[in-house]
Amino acid sequence: MSVTLRSIIIAALLSIVAGLMYRYSALTGQLSNAEIQVRYPTFEARDFTAEVYTDKGTITHSIFAHSVSFYKNRDLVRTTGLIGFFYNNEKNNVSQGWQLRADQGEVIFNKKASLHGNIRMTPNFPTAAIKEITTPYVYFDMEKNVISSTSKITIKGQNFVNEGSDYSVDLNRKTFVIKDRPHAVYYP
DSSP states (O other): OOHHHHHHHHHHHHHHHHHHHHHHHHHHTSOOHHHHHHHSOSEEEEEEEEEEEOTTSOEEEEEEEEEEEEEGGGTEEEEEEEEEEEEOTTTTOTTSEEEEEEEEEEEETTTEEEEEEEEEEEESSTTOSEEEEEEEEEEEETTTTEEEEEEEEEEEESSEEEEEEEEEEETTTTEEEEEEEEEEEEOO
């Protein structure tokens, strides 16, 4: 067999192998729809603003965020630069609510929520007994209606400062417990 014929056969074989490798790599490089839904958000927004109302048209929440990502298949929302306003409608006075700020947050609808980084909660009415609550991390179990964290918490009022860590708030029983290093200072 001549060198030319051998070169042609080798070139043909290499071309076939290269074509098969290209076709195989194209098939394995594509993600299925299920993989895409898990990896990538269904919806993303920057400088996000939303308001939530009751069926009677009364505002309950205002939400602002630097960025929001929503994953429909997991009912998951991730945020950065979160600012939320929660209004107290029980007294028919929407001005008596609270403002919540956090660097990051995650919510799985009707199950759980967590906030991370520079969490600060303040009232938007001057007669509130508590003036500021700060903590670096908080977890909210929506099914049990319990807020908890092992992080440090500081609660400031007009005449007091309460601090501690490893706390839990039972919203059903309306109780607040600091389990580790509780410390309170009351001013005259």
